[in-house]
Amino acid sequence: MTVGRFAPSPSGRIHLGNILCCLLAWLSARQKGGTIVLRIEDLDTARCPMRYAEQMIRDLRWLGLDWDQGPEVSGPNKPYFQSQRTALYQAALDRLEAQGLVYPCFCTRAELHAASAPHREDGLTVYAGTCRNLTPAEREERARRRSPALRLRVPDKEYSFTDGHMGPCAEHLARDCGDFLLRRSDGMFAYQLAVVVDDAAMGVTEVVRGADLLSSTPRQLYLYQLLGLTPPEFIHFPLLLAPDGRRLSKRDTDAGLDSLRGRVTAEELLGRLAELAGFHPSGEPASAEELLGEFSWERIPREDIRLPAGLFE
Ligand code: GLU
DSSP: OOEEEEOOOOSSOOBHHHHHHHHHHHHHHHHTTOEEEEOBOOOSTTTSOHHHHHHHHHHHHHHTOOOSBBTTTBOTTOOOBGGGOHHHHHHHHHHHHHTTOEEEEOOOHHHHHHHSOSOOTTSOOOOOOTTTTOOHHHHHHHHTTOOOEEEEOOOSSEEEEEETTTEEEEEEHHHHTOSEEEEOTTSOBOHHHHHHHHHHHTTOOEEEEEGGGGGGHHHHHHHHHHHTOOOOEEEEEOOEEOTTSOBOOTTOGGGBHHHHHTTSOHHHHHHHHHHHTTSOTTOOOOOHHHHTTTOOGGGSOSSOEEOOTTTTO
8 A cells, every 4th residue: 555755844834845855755645545644744843833844834734735653643653853862863873883893983063065076966965984984993082083974885886766856866875875864963863864764664655755855766776775775656746946046945935834824725726736747737736635546657757847037916
């Protein structure tokens, strides 16, 4: 049975990109008779206060996108807030440590910046391996001055997969990414680890998300392999861009639900988004349920989608 999921990070008000993500995840799973998990990715509790999560939940309800497991409905895999699941991430970290693949990294942000290879398009800097081969004595000495982050050793190997929408994708982990973070120096677990642990624990079989996370997928596949877990199918969809071509962010108030909720109905919003995403040519107001008949991954483009100016004016 298909199990899809919404995994928003409530670091601000939900915006059109998040809404499209939830809509596509919902349609893709529901069309196959599947269920949906809602998981709140609030690992960064300073940036993701509970009131934002509560607002996000209200917004999803207003949009008519429902879920079968998650906040307010509970389920067998609770809790559904990542901030309450850290014991599971620690257990996974212990398993990786037992395999001798984890090491402490004492680099400061400035050092990382200076030592890294040129930045990639997605903003990731390739870790130069500075702390990879420190001796136990060097580690001990550095640990007296600074609490370390933890990194995972990556193999000199290419990870490839076939994305359900974008097709074949590959990344050479050592060359294109480098040893990546599992836990920050302040103790916060990294997204890559948490998302793998949770998707597996929650029985998620398909991950629908924006193409900005396509390049995270090889790292996640490596973690699935090391932890002996079965990966879901990955389906990445094109990003929504602001009318001037910039990436949408939670700071884009014009694309946030704050400014939209008073001016449009949920059906108007979903109808227009579905039109922009290529599977609802009339653009007429429609509920998520009504869009089920028209939705098909084949109709969705693979290139970024630019929002027209004055979309809901
Ligand atoms: N929490 C992430 C975000 O809101 C999504 C993670 C994922 O879908 O894997 O961008």
